[in-house]
Amino acid sequence: MPMENYNIIIIGAGMAGLCAAVEAVSNNVRVLILEKENEIGGSSLLSGRYMAFANTDLQMQEGIQDSTEMLVNDLLTVGDGANERSLVEAYGQHQLETYQWLIEKGVQFHAVQAVSGHSVPRGHQITPKQAIQTLFDLANSNSNVTFLLNADVKRLRKNNEGKVTEVFYVKDGKEFNAIAEDGVIIASGGFSKSETLLNAFAPQLKGALRIGGKGNVGDGIKLAWEQGAWMRDFPFLKGTYGFHPSADGPRKSQGLVFYKGAIIINAEAKRFVNESISYKLIGTKALEQSDGITYQIWDQAIMKESVPGDALYDFDKLLDLGLIEQANSLSELAQKIDVPEKALLETIQTYNSDVSKGVDQQFGRSTLTHNFGNPTTISEGPFYGMRTTVAMLATYAGIAVDEQARVLNPYNEPIEGLYAAGELVGGFHGAGYMTGSSLGKAAIFGRIAVRTAIQNINTESLFVKG
Structure with a gap:
């Protein structure tokens, strides 16, 4: 040639x-x-x-x-x-x-x-x-x-x-x-x-x-x-938060439920970040948690915000794939995802109280993402949890x-x-x-x-x- x-x-x-x-x-x-x-x-x-x-x-x-x-x-x-x-x-x-x-x-x-x-x-x-x-x-x-x-x-x-x-x-x-x-x-x-x-x-x-x-x-x-x-x-350089741990396989499963109202907790069932900030910044905080283990937690009202076919917001698809745990109560959910039950209940109670008052005293969350949307309480069963991790995608x-x-x-x-x-x-x-x-x-x-x-x-x- x-x-x-x-x-x-x-x-x-x-x-x-x-x-x-x-x-x-x-x-x-x-x-x-x-x-x-x-x-x-x-x-x-x-x-x-x-x-x-x-x-x-x-x-x-x-x-x-x-x-x-x-x-x-x-x-x-x-x-x-x-x-x-x-x-x-x-x-x-x-x-x-x-x-x-x-x-x-x-x-x-x-x-x-x-x-x-x-x-x-x-x-x-x-x-x-x-x-x-x-x-x-x-x-x-x-x-x-x-x-x-x-x-x-x-x-x-x-x-x-x-x-x-x-x-x-x-x-x-x-x-x-x-x-x-x-x-x-x-x-x-x-x-x-x-x-x-x-x-x-x-x-x-x-x-x-x-x-x-x-x-x-x-x-x-x-x-x-x-x-x-x-x-x-x-x-x-930062990783991207929001992927299920199985994403290192052929299926790149991702869910950003926190931008629809979910909270993010660590293995101790404690929040550690303002969930409305960039998923890059959340990823940095997540990698600092014990063994890098974190979960998104939400309720049925937030689950209804699922967007069919959307790569980031199709929560129903993630549930069908078995990547989300579902429970009738927060106590049952704590057992399914193996986090301390008392700590999870306290975390949700504190968060809900702050949302009702309009002030997140722990991390200052006032929106769903950046400057858009209003947080809601996590109170309507059933409840959901997805183990979530950080990925180097780009x-x-x-x-x-x-x-x-x-x-x-x-x-x-x-x-x-x-x-x-x-x-x-x-x-x-x-x-x-x-x-x-x-x-x-x-x-x-x-x-x-x-x-x-x-x-x-x-x-x-x-x-x-x-």
Whole structure:
């Protein structure tokens, strides 16, 4: 296979890479997409199914008042001000346009839910497989696009002018290289499956399950590091709370009942956290509990908030799978989940009393999630409990980029010819994480990366596949 020239080479075929590919198609440039696994999608297929957008038609239909300004403020608040503001503002600038673009391309949005970190219901639910397949089909049907699966990128190289242009990869045991005249976009995911990198940067997460995409071993981050990329957000690496311990198997069972009103207790049947905060922050507290054992506890009134088919809120499905314990009384529930009965009764009594008074004296919970919703008492039988743990699903830290998706060196200077989008980008989330912002930033910055790469292309120089 001789070396071929392309306008753009995209590494990775998840949400970021596929949105970049479709954007490239719209601009009539020649593209090569290299995916090292034998199927597309990556960890995007394991996501919680939400994308964070504001002021959309779905929100308007539900009477939800929202704005770009509210979305940006929530992102900065959840990130505790550690976010790169320029990245968050770029997200805000392009979020509604990208939502409408995705719909135009055939991605289906089903509903809006209140999810972690949002002041109003803003989690726009997709079916990841439908979204990924739709974007892939659009790109793959274009004659200017070449997809290669099982193509493992090994190194990048600069040309004589110092621009990243050459990509070396292995496919079917053979080595190849290709030239990207206008840009290389790294969109290959994070490192949730790399024990080497997790031990180096997040030893505090040793007790968390490892359930990210199997290809998420940080190779894209290493490719950028070799070219001089800087790093951001590594001190804020956190696991995700809400998974059943069986999630390290083929089924990634997750339930965020606490955002519908459940409380969270440890093995001593004591609350230890404000249940309305980010599930990333809850995860940190959960790993500090005895043996990492925690439970979500709720009643029938909260159980009625189950959302059929929702990846995070379908509690009835979790019950049918045998992952939730059900009991007619709190005393019976304490026996089933093996926590001290007296302590559980006292915890529930104290919590209910505080809810009735409107003041959570222990942890200051005043909402269901972030600034939305009102807590209710846990008093209507039957009662439910689910053992819940922390998982390393996505890393949300990585290489530094600017608002144009250009990879930056330690001096905040762009590395010519190198762009990045998706999970491996650092600086956007800061110290926390807002549900839906990962898939959202993947789509938004995947498109931005292409626009930046091709903005100076002379039309006469465009490659068109014959």
